[in-house]
């Protein structure tokens with residue numbers, strides 16, 4: 084914990100987002116709730132929650148299970164997929180173990196084909212995600228897929244999902260997102276009163292916890308942040324280069340990049356990925372005549388590189404850059420993630436020409452072997468914007 088920092092979430096799990104989530108999920112299971120595993124930012128949480136279910140995030144970020152994953156999957160596959168599958172193969176993933184069914188979306192090829200293996204182990208419902216989000220058929224097709232998911236959940240868990248229930252969950256999500264964005268706003272201040280780890284702890288937990296359970300945590304975090312500002316407590320130095328990190332979802336062993344950025348003197352002010360703030364952008368239409376369509380519309384707005392064209396990624400990047408005012412943008416691309424890798428070139432051009440800011444792409448995996456190489460490159464780019 085940073086000097087002078089009271090914990091933002093004072094529950095004994097500071098800095099260990101996965102353990103916090105697991106503890107929460109286990110407590111919900113003990114209360115009799117059913118758990119459903121999810122793999123993606125497109126999982127329609129409002130329908131999952133309207134079914135009374137608790138989501139468990141199954142994406143893994145640990146190098147230790149990659150070798151096991153590679154006994155079935157090719158080595159030249161994204162580490163997120165290999166790590167996630169390696170946990171399942173070695174039967175060591177507590178999140179997968181506690182999940183009674185899995186919801187999967189056809190995003191990238193690697194995930195899609197991995198789902199075929201896990202479907203042999205647990206009931207797995209694959210949703211056909213439209214990948215041309217701007218075509219008029221996309222909204223209808225994705226709405227149908229979300230309704231079909233509702234049917235799968237009702238049959239599997241013997242529950243009933245009502246339109247009113249989905250509409251209520253839409254309101255709950257909007258409230259949670261609103262409060263989280265008020266917290267993110269603190270990272271836009273000239274002196275940043277919170278760390279990337281604290282942002283990450285909140286964004287990770289926000290995916291599994293209900294709004295009701297998050298509210299007291301968010302209110303306490305807000306009070307703590309206001310006190311830090313009043314006391315003049317901040318993270319990093321006033322002249323530290325501000326860094327926006329975009330790209331693939333990262334966590335666990337991949338947070339080596341975030342640690343290196345801060346060790347090199349940068350302050351991370353924005354995490355623009357599905358493991359960061361991306362999941363909490365946007366707004367669900369409330370009181371829509373068809374709440375499923377409202378859910379569908381919002382998720383189709385998620386700017387993942389599996390979409391084509393993915394113009395919303397640049398629009399969202401503009402919004403984030405205008406708000407958090409980074410000095411540098413660092414794009415983290417996991418090895419063999421072709422869609423984010425290809426898209427990186429567009430992001431670079433956009434950042435350098437429209438925003439006139441330096442851009443650095445880091446391709447990496449979950450091993451620690453490239454940390455010093457990453458450090459050299461990060462130090463070099465931060466040097467170009469050094470305010471000293």
Ligand code: SF4
Pocket residue numbers: 122123124125190191331332357385387388389
């Ligand atoms: S980056 Fe794309 S595929 Fe990965 S979790 Fe986010 S939306 Fe899903």
Ligand code: SF4
Pocket residue numbers: 161162163164190191192193194331332389417419420421422423
């Ligand atoms: S990081 Fe890329 S390749 Fe890996 S699961 Fe996500 S979209 Fe697929």
